[in-house]
Amino acid sequence: MVKARSLTRWLAFGFVAGLGFVSAAPASAQATLDTVKKRGKILCGVSPVAPGFSYADDKGVRRGFDVDICRAVSAAVFGEPDKVEYVPLNTNVRFQAVQSGEVDILSRQNTWSFSRDNSLGLDFGPVVFYDGQGLMVPKKLNVSSASELANAAICLLPGTTTLQNLEDFFRPKNIKYEPVVFENSDEWRNAFFSGRCDAITTDRSDLASVRAIASDPDAYVVLPETVSKEPLAPTIRQNDPNWRKIVDWSVYALIAAEEKGITQANVDSHLKSEDPEIQRLLGVNGDFGKMLGLDNKWSYNIIKSLGNYVEVFDRNLGPKTRLGLTRGPNKLWTEGGLLYAPPFR
Amino acid sequence: MTTATDLAEAQSKLPIRGGQRPRRGFVSRGIKPFFGTPINALVTLACLWILWLGVKAAYGWLIVRAVTAGGAEACKVGQGACWPFFAAKLRFMIFGIYPYDEQWRVALAMILFLGMIGISMVPRFWTRALLGFWAATIVVTAILISGGILGLSHVPTTQWSGLPLSFLLSAVGLALGFPLGVVLALARASNLPAIRVLAVVFIEVIRGVPLISILFMASVMLPLFMPSGITIDKLLRAQVAIIIFAAAYIAEAIRGGLQAIPQGQHEASNAMGLHYWQSMRLIVLPQALKIAIPPLVNISIGFFQDTTLVTIIGLLDFLSTVRTAMQDPSWIGLAVVEGYVFAAFIYFVFSYIMGAYSRFLERRARLGHD
Numbered sequence: 001m002v003k004a005r006s007l008t009r010w011l012a013f014g015f016v017a018g019l020g021f022v023s024a025a026p027a028s029a030q031a032t033l034d035t036v037k038k039r040g041k042i043l044c045g046v047s048p049v050a051p052g053f054s055y056a057d058d059k060g061v062r063r064g065f066d067v068d069i070c071r072a073v074s075a076a077v078f079g080e081p082d083k084v085e086y087v088p089l090n091t092n093v094r095f096q097a098v099q100s101g102e103v104d105i106l107s108r109q110n111t112w113s114f115s116r117d118n119s120l121g122l123d124f125g126p127v128v129f130y131d132g133q134g135l136m137v138p139k140k141l142n143v144s145s146a147s148e149l150a151n152a153a154i155c156l157l158p159g160t161t162t163l164q165n166l167e168d169f170f171r172p173k174n175i176k177y178e179p180v181v182f183e184n185s186d187e188w189r190n191a192f193f194s195g196r197c198d199a200i201t202t203d204r205s206d207l208a209s210v211r212a213i214a215s216d217p218d219a220y221v222v223l224p225e226t227v228s229k230e231p232l233a234p235t236i237r238q239n240d241p242n243w244r245k246i247v248d249w250s251v252y253a254l255i256a257a258e259e260k261g262i263t264q265a266n267v268d269s270h271l272k273s274e275d276p277e278i279q280r281l282l283g284v285n286g287d288f289g290k291m292l293g294l295d296n297k298w299s300y301n302i303i304k305s306l307g308n309y310v311e312v313f314d315r316n317l318g319p320k321t322r323l324g325l326t327r328g329p330n331k332l333w334t335e336g337g338l339l340y341a342p343p344f345r
Numbered sequence: 346m347t348t349a350t351d352l353a354e355a356q357s358k359l360p361i362r363g364g365q366r367p368r369r370g371f372v373s374r375g376i377k378p379f380f381g382t383p384i385n386a387l388v389t390l391a392c393l394w395i396l397w398l399g400v401k402a403a404y405g406w407l408i409v410r411a412v413t414a415g416g417a418e419a420c421k422v423g424q425g426a427c428w429p430f431f432a433a434k435l436r437f438m439i440f441g442i443y444p445y446d447e448q449w450r451v452a453l454a455m456i457l458f459l460g461m462i463g464i465s466m467v468p469r470f471w472t473r474a475l476l477g478f479w480a481a482t483i484v485v486t487a488i489l490i491s492g493g494i495l496g497l498s499h500v501p502t503t504q505w506s507g508l509p510l511s512f513l514l515s516a517v518g519l520a521l522g523f524p525l526g527v528v529l530a531l532a533r534a535s536n537l538p539a540i541r542v543l544a545v546v547f548i549e550v551i552r553g554v555p556l557i558s559i560l561f562m563a564s565v566m567l568p569l570f571m572p573s574g575i576t577i578d579k580l581l582r583a584q585v586a587i588i589i590f591a592a593a594y595i596a597e598a599i600r601g602g603l604q605a606i607p608q609g610q611h612e613a614s615n616a617m618g619l620h621y622w623q624s625m626r627l628i629v630l631p632q633a634l635k636i637a638i639p640p641l642v643n644i645s646i647g648f649f650q651d652t653t654l655v656t657i658i659g660l661l662d663f664l665s666t667v668r669t670a671m672q673d674p675s676w677i678g679l680a681v682v683e684g685y686v687f688a689a690f691i692y693f694v695f696s697y698i699m700g701a702y703s704r705f706l707e708r709r710a711r712l713g714h715d
Contacts, residue, residue, distance in 0.1 A: 048656070048659055048661065048665065048669065049665075049668065049669045049672040050672075051672050051673075051674045051677050052674055055669065055672055055673055055674065056437060056441070056442050056666075056669055056670075056673070057673065058433050058434060058436075058437055058673075059437070059445040060437050060440065060441060060442040060443065060444070060445055060506075061442075061445070062442065085501065085503060086442075086503070087503055087579075087659070088659040088660075088661060089659045090657060090658065090659050092561075092565070092657075093564060093565050093658060093659065096565055096568070096569065097568075099569070100568035100569060100571070102568065102579075185672075186668075186671065186678075186681045189678065190681070209674070209677065213677055213678030213679075214678075215421070321674055322417070322674045322675055322677065323674055
């Protein structure tokens, strides 16, 4: 009896516990830049886990390529890169989170495509990473082209377009295959390594990391075909041209810095550069920051805190990391790649 | 035909004071049930052999072949469990993305909270003072975790993660779901048609859809219906979803208990002049809740594990921080088994404690009846 009575009394205290978690955050009804400045931080939507693109280090600090894009915008707006709050978003809620104002930027390996650009009420910034879906097979299969994969079992993740791309690629060639879908990426990788599938498919950047993880990476080969184009670009709300331009030019600043040979280490010495474009880029000359509603030092702050594009790439994805990605099409246009920033003038 | 020896044997099986069993010899207790017949002996030996294989494999993997020194490179070469992974990632797996330098706060809050739960489990401490202590604990825990006053920096809910988040979601879900569940169960058993129908509709709708879809509704649909400029904390949305889901299931468990109470109990309490609430509070509910202990504990264990579903709306519960740790580029693919075994171990420990406690409560309740 005593027990039951105290049980009923405990009920009331449950309600008290709930009070601590109530909070309401106002989203942007006005210009995003003003909201962000007032809030004192940028809300950045990222993948919960995407090796190299968004992950937490030993101390729980978020790092990665996608994360650095948000940090670049933070450096441009606030002069320091860490005024960012990361909101982990899954694929099924990511665009809605931008629409509802839960995040200011969505930087989570979003493919820029026609239908997304024109039906979601969203804008895509410049492409930060040119990816494409590829296929990988064990070397001992002696396959050198995707068209030899007739009746192959292909391991894939239930990504948004992975299966559709595969279908678009194989159907015109009249090749039959058996898709094997996994929800969990550990399971998916191990199924391929253990021989459950003849081939594995995902974006090439991920394929490289799958290969890097294998106990014997040399036993696997990535096939030459690119099944689909996957230009990854940050996403923001439509109808805020100023905020969009801040995101656009923060990315261009990274690319332009690489083009001009400006790095995190030598940016200070470039302040004395005679090159007029470098002077404009670093805010020595011209009022370029003001035009964006920012400090003239905005891009100097980006480079000072993050480095240029290749430094961001190498730190998160490059050959020195375990993922060991080569730059592929993500080289400067001058080196035969696709990266091209409009001129700073 | 009943012989004197049969009678004596039957008597010896009867519970003597306090349910204490009579002592029997090692042979009848330890050997007979396992080796009594040839088939039993065979089954026992087979089980022992399988157990031995399991223990041997686990020992070899965890201890003998384990990689204890070095870093990720050593684990890539080694064949056994990767202990350096835990050295590097244990703290992250438990506390997640909660700011590293502030993690002592959430650790302290967790110790306080678990300590209070431990104390609350002991019947001797079930007094009014305990409620006061709980109120203080909840306030202190909230201040420690959230901060923003007393010189503690504010930690937004987006950074609450790991084991504390799993505890929070399940504990608050059950603590608030329970009173709501009791009210729903009483409403469903009510004589007033409007109240009964409302309760039935609520319970059946909630039980008719999976928790995942309720979480999706809370995290995807709700923000689109909100006036522009207002967003509700994502954690709060998930928490409310879990509370109403828990309430519907708890209500059904308690309804089962209510139905087991004989009509005579209601009539007797009426005859004593107790009004509805008095009769419920003093006569019916104490007995009904006692009967409902096993299903309630079942629900509690289930919800502790169901909190892992919040990962699909982007909250980092314990299982997702473990998985996040495994996906760190420097460890990816090296500690898959280690990570899942660790997560399973933690879930098992807490679920087992809950189960053991429920068996203790049942025994105690049964004694109270006798």
